[in-house]
Amino acid sequence: xITLKESGPTLVKPTQTFTLTCTFxxxxxxxxxxxVGWIRQPPGKALEWLAVIYWNDDERYxxxxxxKLTLTKDTSKNQxxxxxxxxxxxDTATYYCARHVTAAxxxxxxxxxxxxxxxxxxx
Amino acid sequence: EIxxxxxxxxxxxxxxxxxxxxxxxxQMLSSSYLxxxxxxxxxxxxxLIYGASNRATGIPDRFSGSGSGTDFTxxxxxxxxxxxxxxxCQHNGASPFTFGPGTKVDVK
Numbered sequence: 001x002i003t004l005k006e007s008g009p010t011l012v013k014p015t016q017t018f019t020l021t022c023t024f025x026x027x028x029x030x031x032x033x034x035x036v037g038w039i040r041q042p043p044g045k046a047l048e049w050l051a052v053i054y055w056n057d058d059e060r061y062x063x064x065x066x067x068k069l070t071l072t073k074d075t076s077k078n079q080x081x082x083x084x085x086x087x088x089x090x091d092t093a094t095y096y097c098a099r100h101v102t103a104a105x106x107x108x109x110x111x112x113x114x115x116x117x118x119x120x121x122x123x
Numbered sequence: 124e125i126x127x128x129x130x131x132x133x134x135x136x137x138x139x140x141x142x143x144x145x146x147x148x149x150q151m152l153s154s155s156y157l158x159x160x161x162x163x164x165x166x167x168x169x170x171l172i173y174g175a176s177n178r179a180t181g182i183p184d185r186f187s188g189s190g191s192g193t194d195f196t197x198x199x200x201x202x203x204x205x206x207x208x209x210x211x212c213q214h215n216g217a218s219p220f221t222f223g224p225g226t227k228v229d230v231k
Binding site: 047048049060061062063100105106107108109110111114115116 | 124156158160167168170174177179213216218219222223224225
């Protein structure tokens with residue numbers, strides 16, 4: 001069974017940095033074609049893709065958020081960490097991690113999602 | 124960056140009716156790289172369709188996807204009570220992997 005779970009702070013002050021950890025099981029981030037991505041959703045709004053890191057250490061970031069985001073992975077712990085710097089209230093959202101498989105047949109769809117972690121940015 | 128537009132914003136239907144949701148891309152897409160997700164209230168999104176027309180594991184056959192180029196469609200042949208939700212399309216060919224704004228299917 002494949003699972004992913006997000007963990008991290010629930011409340012962060014503006015201008016601070018926060019990190020979210022995605023801990024997964026049932027697959028390996030050393031398998032060719034496999035990645036873990038992050039997607040967020042402000043309350044009542046649409047999904048926004050943030051970033052993805054792949055088995056070969058390739059990283060992709062949303063152009064609008066590239067300067068604020070950093071991804072790292074620890075394959076021994078089956079974890080991917082998202083760091084977001086200089087946060088603002090507009091960064092208030094539920095943050096999801098999801099498996100991203102570039103190989104056939106799903107060819108890049110996010111096929112398995114975590115339950116999400118709500119982070120509020122407020123003073 | 125590819126921009127995805129979904130219509131309508133809200134679709135009000137009754138159980139048993141057919142739902143047709145549209146997703147339009149700002150530039151040509153390979154149909155291999157268009158996905159649809161379902162999100163029920165308070166839950167994480169779930170992959171429904173990948174490659175424009177392929178159902179993900181465990182997805183009932185009342186869900187179908189079609190389309191090519193810039194125009195894609197998700198069809199629910201006969202709405203079940205559990206199908207009332209928000210549906211997002213997404214392109215996953217090359218980053219940035221943008222999502223559409225979503226279509227809410229609610230009970231008429």
